[in-house]
Amino acid sequence: MATWVERGLILVIVGCLLPAILVESRVRHYKFNVVLKNQTRLCSTKPIVTVNGKYPGPTIVAREDDTVLVKVVNHVQYNLSIHWHGIRQIRTGWSDGPAYITQCPIQPGQAYTYNFTLTGQRGTLFYHAHILWLRATLHGAIVILPKLGVPYPFPKPHKENVLVLGEWWKSDVEAVINEALKSGLAPNVSDAHTINGHTRPVQNCNSQELFNLHVKPGKNYMLRIINAALNEELFFKIADHHLTVVEVDATYVKPFKTDTIVISPGQTTNVILETNKKAGKYLVVVSPFMDAPIPVDNTTGLANIRYATTGLTALTTTLTAPPPINATEVANNFTDSLKALNSKDYPAKVPQQVDHSLFFAVGLGVNPCKTCVNGSRVVASINNVTFVMPTISLLQAHYSNISGVFTADFPANPPTPFNYTGNQTIANPGTSTGTRVYRLPYNATVQLVLQDTAMITPENHPFHLHGFNFFVVGRGVGNYNPKKDPKKFNLVNPVERNTIGVPSGGWTAIRFRADNPGIWFMHCHLEIHTTWGLKMAFLVDNGKGPNESLITPPKDFPKC
Ligand SMILES: *[C@@H]1O[C@H](CO)[C@@H](O)[C@H](O)[C@H]1NC(C)=O
Ligand SMILES: *[C@@H]1O[C@H](CO)[C@@H](O)[C@H](O)[C@H]1NC(C)=O
Ligand SMILES: *[C@@H]1O[C@H](CO)[C@@H](O)[C@H](O)[C@H]1NC(C)=O
Ligand SMILES: *[C@@H]1O[C@H](CO)[C@@H](O)[C@H](O)[C@H]1NC(C)=O
Ligand SMILES: *[C@@H]1O[C@H](CO)[C@@H](O)[C@H](O)[C@H]1NC(C)=O
Ligand SMILES: *[C@@H]1O[C@H](CO)[C@@H](O)[C@H](O)[C@H]1NC(C)=O
Ligand SMILES: *[C@@H]1O[C@H](CO)[C@@H](O)[C@H](O)[C@H]1NC(C)=O
Ligand SMILES: *[C@@H]1O[C@H](CO)[C@@H](O)[C@H](O)[C@H]1NC(C)=O
Ligand SMILES: *[C@@H]1O[C@H](CO)[C@@H](O)[C@H](O)[C@H]1NC(C)=O
Ligand SMILES: *[C@@H]1O[C@H](CO)[C@@H](O)[C@H](O)[C@H]1NC(C)=O
Ligand SMILES: *[C@@H]1O[C@H](CO)[C@@H](O)[C@H](O)[C@H]1NC(C)=O
Ligand SMILES: *[C@@H]1O[C@H](CO)[C@@H](O)[C@H](O)[C@H]1NC(C)=O
Ligand SMILES: [Cu+2]
Numbered sequence: 001m002a003t004w005v006e007r008g009l010i011l012v013i014v015g016c017l018l019p020a021i022l023v024e025s026r027v028r029h030y031k032f033n034v035v036l037k038n039q040t041r042l043c044s045t046k047p048i049v050t051v052n053g054k055y056p057g058p059t060i061v062a063r064e065d066d067t068v069l070v071k072v073v074n075h076v077q078y079n080l081s082i083h084w085h086g087i088r089q090i091r092t093g094w095s096d097g098p099a100y101i102t103q104c105p106i107q108p109g110q111a112y113t114y115n116f117t118l119t120g121q122r123g124t125l126f127y128h129a130h131i132l133w134l135r136a137t138l139h140g141a142i143v144i145l146p147k148l149g150v151p152y153p154f155p156k157p158h159k160e161n162v163l164v165l166g167e168w169w170k171s172d173v174e175a176v177i178n179e180a181l182k183s184g185l186a187p188n189v190s191d192a193h194t195i196n197g198h199t200r201p202v203q204n205c206n207s208q209e210l211f212n213l214h215v216k217p218g219k220n221y222m223l224r225i226i227n228a229a230l231n232e233e234l235f236f237k238i239a240d241h242h243l244t245v246v247e248v249d250a251t252y253v254k255p256f257k258t259d260t261i262v263i264s265p266g267q268t269t270n271v272i273l274e275t276n277k278k279a280g281k282y283l284v285v286v287s288p289f290m291d292a293p294i295p296v297d298n299t300t301g302l303a304n305i306r307y308a309t310t311g312l313t314a315l316t317t318t319l320t321a322p323p324p325i326n327a328t329e330v331a332n333n334f335t336d337s338l339k340a341l342n343s344k345d346y347p348a349k350v351p352q353q354v355d356h357s358l359f360f361a362v363g364l365g366v367n368p369c370k371t372c373v374n375g376s377r378v379v380a381s382i383n384n385v386t387f388v389m390p391t392i393s394l395l396q397a398h399y400s401n402i403s404g405v406f407t408a409d410f411p412a413n414p415p416t417p418f419n420y421t422g423n424q425t426i427a428n429p430g431t432s433t434g435t436r437v438y439r440l441p442y443n444a445t446v447q448l449v450l451q452d453t454a455m456i457t458p459e460n461h462p463f464h465l466h467g468f469n470f471f472v473v474g475r476g477v478g479n480y481n482p483k484k485d486p487k488k489f490n491l492v493n494p495v496e497r498n499t500i501g502v503p504s505g506g507w508t509a510i511r512f513r514a515d516n517p518g519i520w521f522m523h524c525h526l527e528i529h530t531t532w533g534l535k536m537a538f539l540v541d542n543g544k545g546p547n548e549s550l551i552t553p554p555k556d557f558p559k560c
Helices: 173-183 328-337 394-399 525-534
Strands: 010-012 021-023 027-041 044-051 060-063 067-074 083-087 109-119 123-129 139-144 159-170 192-195 209-216 220-227 234-237 242-247 251-258 262-263 270-272 280-289 303-309 355-369 375-384 384-386 432-434 437-440 443-453 459-465 471-477 499-504 506-513 518-524 535-541
Touching: 027 060, 060 067, 067 083, 083 109, 123 220, 123 242, 123 270, 139 159, 139 220, 159 209, 192 280, 192 303, 220 234, 220 262, 234 328, 262 270, 262 328, 262 384, 280 535, 355 459, 375 525, 384 443, 384 535, 394 535, 443 459, 443 499, 459 506, 471 499, 499 506, 518 525
Parallel strands: 027 067, 060 139, 159 220, 209 303, 355 443, 384 432, 437 535
Antiparallel strands: 027 044, 067 109, 083 123, 123 139, 159 192, 220 270, 234 262, 234 280, 242 251, 242 270, 280 303, 355 375, 375 384, 443 506, 459 499, 459 518, 471 506, 518 535
């Protein structure tokens, strides 16, 4: 089991005339033994890669300003690394986790202690393996509580619960992706959606029960919902109940009510559930959102919200159906409702000036492959660059000035503009390959327009940026219009997050300030797209002095 131990207790005097305020800033220690564990789902048993034998893994609980130390010990046969998804890692890129980007993997039998401080963030995030497809089963919640004595900007919930959404394959997940890489085709879709590790029930076998969330009537519950699925954006809905959205990706939002939330892989959403209905069971449904001709796991994940009653009276279940798989309007309504809280305590610091204006065309492609089924393989690219993983980490190469690992010439624009979302106007769907990064001076402001392409087919791409939060200043369908569209940008209270879905056949514009030195990965959080090369990295230079510079690497930093 994960444990945390109180270490430091720091007294801070706020102002000279104010009474002394006790601020508890602690070091939280966790030990993650990464082990194989046999688990049974959908009537079959297989060994999976887990933290401490748990699926999902243990929840990390800490407060804003705490330092978290996680000693990861690799007891499995795979190379390993863990990413603390959404944690800013200010100056601590060594602890970010993506293999070959910020670190070499923790090899079998080895250990590494991730060491990071939670600065300026509170809410729900999660951790997951960041190598191969191990994150399918190696993931868990990170709960960042506000500083001691600082309330939520909404009524304190009676209780808080974590709901981790995932995908389950009957087969070994590494076998699934290896088979796809060999054939050059898309991998098999998952066999079930999970809610806190539980799949739907299967008849005629000793399957698990649905996950039951026991609640009391007449209370407010905060649900910390995490999409840890590999390849699917999900709808989430509870029968007969509205949900009040209060936070996404560990940033507060302007509260709004909805009956359905949409959540992409890599995103987190906190909602308030009011248990204001009569005693009973209320079905929770989780189903994919896909408005492009892409095969998905169309099964529905199920759980129950169960209002406690006295005795063992049988409860009737109130059912609900998820939105149709192609319910774009439902998804758009949700996305358009998200606004930053932008209060005095939590202002939206949207960059108003842009130093680097980037336009990234993102999508699929096809490259030759002699050994593949069709003589070709599906790939993915950003500005026609299919990213090639280096063999030592980019961060090490950058820090130690090792040449020949990457080039700092990632294109700011597509090499050949085309009608991105039109019918295929490009005869050659081939891409170029390279390990190229985009270099930014410290504190530069960036506007990045992510434009989906219809090159093979349009598709929604949930983009995740490491090391930063960004503001989502605009989105639209079709091709981005650099003259008209910026006029409609929201530069006042756009939602701030770390992962955003680029709509299928459309675009999204984000802004951020490059105030974190290091190498920061950016990629589609559909694992198959990342595998196919939909990834790149930003290199952010050190600023002035040690407070604006990357720290020195830790002693136990893994070597290649
Ligand atoms: C796990 O299950 C496999 C069969 O799928 C079996 O061979 C193995 O012994 C089991 N391992 C453990 C630790 O139970
Ligand atoms: C964690 O990192 C901080 C610097 O960021 C350092 O002072 C501290 O000693 C580190 N802790 C451990 C256990 O390595
Ligand atoms: C993928 O699905 C195909 C068709 O159902 C099946 O034959 C194959 O064994 C599956 N691959 C894996 C790795 O499970
Ligand atoms: C789900 O997908 C399967 C296989 O792709 C298909 O046969 C089935 O009709 C689909 N079910 C629904 C409800 O769309
Ligand atoms: C969604 O898919 C269904 C079934 O294929 C189709 O009838 C419907 O028109 C689609 N809706 C939208 C909004 O595309
Ligand atoms: C989307 O929101 C609009 C305006 O609030 C509403 O009229 C419409 O019914 C909503 N559509 C869906 C599918 O939720
Ligand atoms: C590749 O092969 C698959 C299966 O044989 C086929 O469905 C698909 O259309 C082919 N794709 C291309 C680009 O040739
Ligand atoms: C792009 O393609 C779409 C769909 O084919 C078409 O409607 C649009 O006019 C094209 N745009 C340009 C600039 O060619
Ligand atoms: C794309 O081309 C097809 C066939 O030529 C046509 O039916 C379809 O309307 C076109 N789509 C758009 C968006 O122009
Ligand atoms: C992408 O690069 C490849 C290889 O250089 C080239 O053949 C192709 O035309 C380029 N495509 C686009 C859209 O720029
Ligand atoms: C970053 O830039 C902003 C706006 O130009 C400026 O106000 C701020 O002082 C700069 N921060 C640092 C650390 O240089
Ligand atoms: C594990 O990582 C090391 C260092 O990068 C590498 O040399 C080795 O080949 C990797 N092992 C596997 C099985 O990929
Ligand atoms: Cu993608």
